[in-house]
Amino acid sequence: MSWLPQGTSLGRLRLEETFEYYDGPRLFSCRSTTGQLYVAAWAEEGTDHDLWLYLPISQERFDVTRSGGITVRDAFVNPEDAAFLVKIPFDGQSRDTIEQVLDGESIADDWLPDPSYRIELQTNTAPPALSPGELAARAQRELRPMLRVEIDPVDSRRTAAPTRAVGNLLVLTQNLLDNVGYSLRTNGQETSQRGRVPTDIQEAMSSEVISLTAASFVIDIASTGFVNLFGSPFEETSTEIVKVFALDDEGEEFKEQVGKFNSRAAKSFRKLVKHLASIGGPATLVSANETAQYIEARLPADKIQRMLAVLNYLAPDRVEPSIEGRMRLFKGDVDSHTFGADDPRTNQTYSGYVDEQAIPGFLRSPLGGDYEMVIAVTSVTDELTNDTQFNYRLMQITPSNP
Structure with a gap:
């Protein structure tokens, strides 16, 4: 069975990209030999034929649709020109025909994809960069x-x-x-x-x-x-x-x-x-x-x-006093060099990165243990909101069994 109409005024078509497939393409793009781009959507199955919507579309509108900027339904309901309702018989011998030329408002609701359906594929919408x-x-x-x-x-x-x-x-x-x-x-x-x-x-x-x-x-x-x-x-x-x-x-x-x-x-x-x-x-x-x-x-x-x-x-805005003392190591990731520590004296929690000089001790310190730690503290201030963010960096940790 062919999904591309033959012998119609749409021209000789070739399939370019399939977006939905079920027993054959159900939503796809195709292009005529003269360069006209179409988005085609299966609309309805009859007793002896399928009905398809063929939407002529510019490259710019197609790129926005393909990337998810607008829904597929919006592309059909707000066409740049008109859509075509195409009848393709099952027997492969009867002639394919354009049944109607449709504006967006005359497309039956049940012929269209769900209102929230988007294609959402990575799409180049700007000229390619030089290497x-x-x-x-x-x-x-x-x-x-x-x-x-x-x-x-x-x-x-x-x-x-x-x-x-x-x-x-x-x-x-x-x-x-x-x-x-x-x-x-x-x-x-x-x-x-x-x-x-x-x-x-x-x-x-x-x-x-x-x-x-x-x-x-x-x-x-x-x-x-x-x-x-x-x-x-x-x-x-x-x-x-x-x-x-x-x-x-x-x-x-x-x-x-x-x-x-x-x-x-x-x-x-x-x-x-x-x-x-x-x-x-x-x-x-x-x-x-x-x-x-x-x-x-x-x-x-x-x-x-x-x-x-x-x-x-x-390069902080301010260097704050460092935090030193015995704390519990409750989080540690060797691959990302991140840590989390609880200070029982103040009930404060500190999370951040492990400095290179602290890595040897960090690798020998199992989670859940209490260790002597030195944590550097810096702060930066957001120029727009004036909010201050404190940053913690583990500079030293003394393992239980050095």
Whole structure:
């Protein structure tokens, strides 16, 4: 039995993608040889034929429907043009016919999918991004360094970029470039936490968005200035940023590299990572230069969370008094390096990450035991809500049987 009508004005059709299948495709997309795209839905079974709804649809409307932006029913009820009711006889010899041309209001309710039914497949709704190598080639052609930030939001089915997330990401990325560039210029010496970055630094670090494309969503920015005989501070800074992100987030080298920056730059790292964590999903950063070379840092979602915990410790808004004493270890995960401890003196509970230096003792401390612990406490303040978040990091634990 064929699910594609033959010899009708819909044209010669080929099946492209099946979304629901029961004894054959029941909801699918197909395309004519002239390029017209249709969504087809089984409507009704008669005594000697099936009735099908064929909806001509634009690529843009199809992408939104396929990704779950609108329900399948909405696509039929609010068509861009009209839908076709197609009759396909069972015997394979009788002629397939278009029975009716329908507007959305004249489609019978029981011919349509459930009102809540959505396809919800990952769908590219933006132009595809250049590969890192192609980005580096573009940097060479334009004679200016470039920086890419790629995000894969965990709750998005489309490669369209969330406006609020992109706006904040651009501001935080530019601030990171400014502050790391400033720190590199001063060799990591502490500077004022307030006030503007010097004008010459801002000019050297200035950038412009040159592309917003698909593959998750990808933001490519390029230095406003071009490479000259004196090199490019933008290239030095963006390369340094990506190198730091590429390091093991819990290794000593990561802590050492962050420690080489002044507090202002380190906090900019923390704020950008916090924003990446709030978006959810993995991220990738790429620095490409005018010699057609690039470096890449891939950040799985769990690494972003761990990196944020380390930066909350390395670059807090405030360092609070540490907590020391005998406490019960009620939670411990070796793989994620997380802990939970109860302090019987205050009835307080502390949860957070285990520092690298405490790992040997942590591995020898069974859950449920009481141990001498040292917990570092830092706090960060949300700039929008002014709420203070306290962060705990296990720095030392003395096992029962050292």
